Amino acid sequence: MRLDDQDANSIALSLAPIAIGAGRLLRRMECAFIEKRIKEDGSPTTMADLAAEQLIIRLLGEAWTGVPVVAEETASDVQPDQFFFLVDPLDGTGDFIHGTGEYSVNIALIHGTRPVAAVVAAPALARVWIAGDTALMAEIPPEGHDGMEWRPVSARTAPESDLIALVSRRHGDHATEACLSALSIGTRRMTSSALKFCLIASGEADIYVRCGPTMEWDTAAGDHILSRAGGVVIGPGGPPLTYGHADRGYLNGPFAALGDATIAPRLSLPVTCSPAKAMS
Numbered sequence: 001m002r003l004d005d006q007d008a009n010s011i012a013l014s015l016a017p018i019a020i021g022a023g024r025l026l027r028r029m030e031c032a033f034i035e036k037r038i039k040e041d042g043s044p045t046t047m048a049d050l051a052a053e054q055l056i057i058r059l060l061g062e063a064w065t066g067v068p069v070v071a072e073e074t075a076s077d078v079q080p081d082q083f084f085f086l087v088d089p090l091d092g093t094g095d096f097i098h099g100t101g102e103y104s105v106n107i108a109l110i111h112g113t114r115p116v117a118a119v120v121a122a123p124a125l126a127r128v129w130i131a132g133d134t135a136l137m138a139e140i141p142p143e144g145h146d147g148m149e150w151r152p153v154s155a156r157t158a159p160e161s162d163l164i165a166l167v168s169r170r171h172g173d174h175a176t177e178a179c180l181s182a183l184s185i186g187t188r189r190m191t192s193s194a195l196k197f198c199l200i201a202s203g204e205a206d207i208y209v210r211c212g213p214t215m216e217w218d219t220a221a222g223d224h225i226l227s228r229a230g231g232v233v234i235g236p237g238g239p240p241l242t243y244g245h246a247d248r249g250y251l252n253g254p255f256a257a258l259g260d261a262t263i264a265p266r267l268s269l270p271v272t273c274s275p276a277k278a279m280s
């Protein structure tokens with residue numbers, strides 16, 4: 001398939017079964033004894049991350065031959081091009097290991113420096129979100145059953161007070177806490193992986209601030225889904241995040257994901273990331 005000739009919604013629909021397939025593989029591996037290895041950035045990786053990544057790279061290669069796939073476990077082997085995929089085969093590896101079910105498979109197609117189509121699948125929660133031009137959500141049917149019912153999702157208007165904030169279960173930092181304390185947060189929910197973007201896209205929460213380090217494959221797909229659902233994902237000073245920065249090892253700066261852009265002026269993000277404080 002040539003990407004230039006395809007519309008974004010049909011690309012997103014084609015990405016969904018790839019992420020769901022990888023998610024089913026992860027579900028099967030949940031019960032297996034999974035040995036973890038700690039990476040240089042302090043986060044864990046497992047055989048499941050590698051198996052899901054290999055499957056996704058193969059399926060993307062079959063569908064879109066020659067389009068580079070920058071994926072978490074093998075990112076240094078590939079250079080981004082005008083079009084490229086950013087893949088996190090298992091976002092929330094800590095949660096996969098601990099069995100909370102809050103992990104996701106993230107795939108984003110980037111054109112230039114911004115995503116144009118994306119999927120986030122949360123296999124253990126049986127939910128999947130996609131976006132081309134429009135953001136949609138469906139329940140993942142049990143294996144062997146057909147029929148996905150895609151429904152449009154949209155972020156909600158922020159309430160005057162009592163915002164619902166999503167915070168990382170495993171990676172906190174003081175700068176994020178300082179940003180949140182300047183807002184009238186009513187509820188804080190610990191949530192792992194790119195699910196945070198998707199829950200805001202579905203109108204189930206209002207804000208996710210992250211001043212500790214993350215990688216482009218953690219955010220690109222969720223960024224696109226939330227942006228197409230009416231929200232915004234902004235860096236310090238308000239510009240959208242950009243992708244494909246191989247020169248900085250695909251590290252993101254601080255960002256805020258908002259269901260309602262009118263919250264943005266009340267936020268003060270630091271210019272650089274603070275060191276992550278691993279919480280478990």
Ligand SMILES: Nc1ncnc2c1ncn2[C@@H]1O[C@H](COP(=O)(O)O)[C@@H](OP(=O)(O)O)[C@H]1O
Pocket residue numbers: 041042043044072088090091092093094168169170171191192193194213214215218276
């Ligand atoms: N020191 C660090 N540097 C870069 N990224 C980090 C990091 N610590 C955590 N992360 C990122 O934070 C992600 C988890 O975020 P959350 O806590 O919101 O679930 C991890 O995703 P993976 O689980 O895919 O490795 C990892 O990419």
Ligand SMILES: [Mg+2]
Pocket residue numbers: 088090091092217218
């Ligand atoms: Mg990740």
